[in-house]
Amino acid sequence: MDLLANVALGASVAITPANLALCLLGCLLGTLIGILPGLGPIATISLLLPVTYSMEPVSALIMLAGIYYGAQYGGSTTAILVNLPGEASSVVTALDGYKLAQKGRAGEALFVAAIGSFVAGCFGTLVIVLGGPPLADMASRFASPEYFSLMVLGLFTAVVLANGSVVKAVAMVVLGLFLGLIGNDVNSGQPRMTMGFPELSDGVSFVSIALGLFGIAEVARNLEAGIQRGQLVSQITSLWPSRETLRAMTRPVTRGSVLGSILGVLPGGGVTVASFAAYALEKRVAREPSRFGNGAIEGVAAPESANNAAAQTSFIPLLTLGIPSSAVMAVMVGAMTMHGIVPSPTVIEKQPALFWGLIVSMFVGNVMLVFINLPMIGMWVRFLRVPYRILFQIILVVSAIGVYSVNNTTFEIYVTAAFGVLGYLFYKFDCEPAPLLLGFVIGPLMEENFRRALILSGGDPTVFFTRPISLALILIGVALLAAVALPAVRKKRDEAFQDDAS
Amino acid sequence: MSIGSHVRGSADVGSGVLIAAIGAAGLWLVRDLDAGSAAAMGPAYMPTALAGILVLLGLFLIGRGLVLHGPAIAALRARPIGCVTLAFVLFALTIERLGLVLAVILLVAVASLGSSERSWRETLVVGVALAAASALTFVVGLNVPVRLLP
Numbered sequence: 001m002d003l004l005a006n007v008a009l010g011a012s013v014a015i016t017p018a019n020l021a022l023c024l025l026g027c028l029l030g031t032l033i034g035i036l037p038g039l040g041p042i043a044t045i046s047l048l049l050p051v052t053y054s055m056e057p058v059s060a061l062i063m064l065a066g067i068y069y070g071a072q073y074g075g076s077t078t079a080i081l082v083n084l085p086g087e088a089s090s091v092v093t094a095l096d097g098y099k100l101a102q103k104g105r106a107g108e109a110l111f112v113a114a115i116g117s118f119v120a121g122c123f124g125t126l127v128i129v130l131g132g133p134p135l136a137d138m139a140s141r142f143a144s145p146e147y148f149s150l151m152v153l154g155l156f157t158a159v160v161l162a163n164g165s166v167v168k169a170v171a172m173v174v175l176g177l178f179l180g181l182i183g184n185d186v187n188s189g190q191p192r193m194t195m196g197f198p199e200l201s202d203g204v205s206f207v208s209i210a211l212g213l214f215g216i217a218e219v220a221r222n223l224e225a226g227i228q229r230g231q232l233v234s235q236i237t238s239l240w241p242s243r244e245t246l247r248a249m250t251r252p253v254t255r256g257s258v259l260g261s262i263l264g265v266l267p268g269g270g271v272t273v274a275s276f277a278a279y280a281l282e283k284r285v286a287r288e289p290s291r292f293g294n295g296a297i298e299g300v301a302a303p304e305s306a307n308n309a310a311a312q313t314s315f316i317p318l319l320t321l322g323i324p325s326s327a328v329m330a331v332m333v334g335a336m337t338m339h340g341i342v343p344s345p346t347v348i349e350k351q352p353a354l355f356w357g358l359i360v361s362m363f364v365g366n367v368m369l370v371f372i373n374l375p376m377i378g379m380w381v382r383f384l385r386v387p388y389r390i391l392f393q394i395i396l397v398v399s400a401i402g403v404y405s406v407n408n409t410t411f412e413i414y415v416t417a418a419f420g421v422l423g424y425l426f427y428k429f430d431c432e433p434a435p436l437l438l439g440f441v442i443g444p445l446m447e448e449n450f451r452r453a454l455i456l457s458g459g460d461p462t463v464f465f466t467r468p469i470s471l472a473l474i475l476i477g478v479a480l481l482a483a484v485a486l487p488a489v490r491k492k493r494d495e496a497f498q499d500d501a502s
Numbered sequence: 503m504s505i506g507s508h509v510r511g512s513a514d515v516g517s518g519v520l521i522a523a524i525g526a527a528g529l530w531l532v533r534d535l536d537a538g539s540a541a542a543m544g545p546a547y548m549p550t551a552l553a554g555i556l557v558l559l560g561l562f563l564i565g566r567g568l569v570l571h572g573p574a575i576a577a578l579r580a581r582p583i584g585c586v587t588l589a590f591v592l593f594a595l596t597i598e599r600l601g602l603v604l605a606v607i608l609l610v611a612v613a614s615l616g617s618s619e620r621s622w623r624e625t626l627v628v629g630v631a632l633a634a635a636s637a638l639t640f641v642v643g644l645n646v647p648v649r650l651l652p
Contacts, residue, residue, distance in 0.1 A: 051644060165514075167559060167562060167563060167566070168517060168563070170559060171517070171521050171556065171559040171560070171563070174552055174555050174556055174559065175521065175524060175556060177552055178524075178525075178528060178549065178552040178553060178556060181548055181549050181552070185545035187543075187545070188536075188544065188545050190535060190545045192531075192532060192535060192545050192546070192549055193528060193531040193532060193549060195531065216586060216587075216590070217583075219586055220582045220583035220586050220587075220616070221582075223582035223586070223616050223617050223618070224579050224582045224583070226618060387619075389614075389617050389619050389620065389624075390624075390628055392613070392617070393610050393613060393614070393628050393629075393632060394632065396586065396589065396590075396609060396610075396613050397606055397609060397610065397632045397636055398636070400590060400593045400594075400597075400606075400609060401602070401606075401636055401640050401646065404594075404597060404646070404648070405640065405644070405646045408646070408647060408648070410594040410595070410597060410598060413590055413591075413593060413594035413597075414590075414591065414594055416590065417587045417590035417591055417594075420583070420586065420587060420590070421583065421587055424583045425516075425520060426517070426520075428513070428516070428575050428576055428578060429513045429514075429516045429517035429520065429575065430513045430517070430573050431517050447548045450543075450548070451543050451548075454540050454541060454543065455541060455542070457541075458541050459539060459540040459541025459542075460540075461540060
């Protein structure tokens with residue numbers, strides 16, 4: 001069978017000593033940053049991009065992917081033990097997880113979070129295996145008008161699923177698209193908006209933007225607010241859950257896995273939206289909704305499953321359509337292009353070893369993560385005692401040297417500092433920067449396909465509306481955008497984010 | 503901050519000013535480039551279109567903030583962001599002249615001024631430890647071509 005041959009190929013790539021070691025390293029790093037509040041996967045992966053330069057492309061992707069899904073495991077530990085979200089996707093886990101820990105059931109909550117994450121992670125990866133190749137096959141028949149419309153749909157969806165004001169989310173996307181155009185024009189070779197800096201002729205460096213907006217700005221915010229120190233529940237009793245707990249977690253994990261897998265594929269959806277939605281769903285289907293917030297095991301099982309499923313399936317648009325669906329996936333585009341791989345629907349067909357190797361490594365990584373997170377929990381708890389006043393210095397020093405090492409120029413450091421200030425202002429103005437990063441990566445792709453489509457049509461813009469697939473994609477996008485403008489839908493959308501106060 | 507007191511939605515106005523200013527700067531930067539036509543786009547076509555949209559969105563946000571009640575800008579504290587930015591700029595100025603070790607120590611020292619909990623002893627220890635660790639990791643381990651000392 002084809003599938004078995006592909007999985008065997010993937011296994012031959014992923015299960016080598018070097019790639020197993022890098023997968024483990026990625027999972028360990030992911031767990032670590034997941035546990036530490038104030039350090040997220042976007043900044044970490046951007047920071048490690050230059051380091052992976054000398055690696056094989058597939059090895060680099062295996063490690064970087066491990067950081068992302070590993071962070072989803074680690075985030076729950078902090079949420080349960082300290083009542084702080086280690087990651088944004090664990091905000092809701094803290095609601096019931098910490099209550100369980102206070103009742104002396106910390107071990108059980110950690111077990112449920114880890115096993116739920118594992119089941120969902122494997123489920124999400126299976127969705128990529130089954131859904132990826134057919135989707136890529138379909139997308140490989142797209143021409144530039146369809147591509148452009150698909151990107152429009154993707155950006156519209158990202159706006160709909162972004163937190164807060166719709167107009168600001170649109171502005172952030174457009175600003176990202178605009179910044180993506182800085183640098184020499186591909187067709188004419190003329191420098192655009194480089195302000196006379198030769199360093200900008202290849203565009204603003206992705207690492208500088210990502211680290212500025214998500215690393216530096218974040219540090220400044222945390223220093224300003226002061227990272228709260230929650231009360232650490234030190235007593236972790238038996239990790240083994242009772243039979244009732246096992247029975248109680250089955251359905252929430254299943255629902256969380258399915259819901260998370262769906263939301264992970266949507267542009268701008270991703271892990272945080274998935275965990276919020278899963279929590280809301282559990283509360284709705286529960287017989288006694290009042291138990292939530294007071295230590296309901298479902299309140300840990302469902303969101304932790306959902307964010308892991310979403311972390312896996314968010315790779316689908318990137319690997320099958322060549323379009324990133326979230327800020328983290330935009331960073332992965334940066335990683336792929338740095339290694340000379342252009343994300344496109346042909347990646348699966350032309351680089352089967354890369355695709356299937358990455359997929360198999362995800363299964364392997366999820367197994368590793370269960371062991372990293374459950375038996376070794378005591379070690380991770382110790383990292384929670386590192387005070388932020390030391391942690392932020394480490395983040396700044398590694399960022400500064402990392403940015404410098406991209407091209408060995410100090411120019412990048414100034415750019416990073418500038419985007420740090422910009423990111424800080426955005427935060428103060430209630431603008432979420434994640435859509436900006438997405439727009440930044442999609443900008444050049446979108447311009448290219450827009451140009452090509454209009455050259456083909458002789459400058460006739462109706463080309464996007466006369467081709468059936470293109471028209472359908474645009475109509476779906478417009479319908480989505482119109483839907484959030486409706487007051488009833490808006491209210492639901494705001495409710496879904498209401499707990500996201502952190 | 504005083505801007506918050508008279509305006510109904512100061513976060514909207516602030517973001518609007520910022521976004522419109524970036525759009526206007528973009529329009530100014532591409533003023534000499536050829537825009538071309540839809541069938542044969544010049545280098546300025548897309549940037550002009552996007553920068554124009556940014557200006558419009560910015561103006562819309564300013565208008566919305568002036569007319570409707572909206573979120574206010576949370577209190578700005580210049581010290582943390584100022585110190586972190588200054589630390590980065592000083593690092594960029596010094597790394598090639600004074601070498602990695604001193605640049606890292608300087609970065610840590612200036613950045614610590616942005617934190618509300620700080621002690622000179624600890625800052626010095628952290629700075630020296632991070633300088634040593636980064637020299638080992640980046641220069642010795644990863645071969646980043648930069649001098650260590652002046």
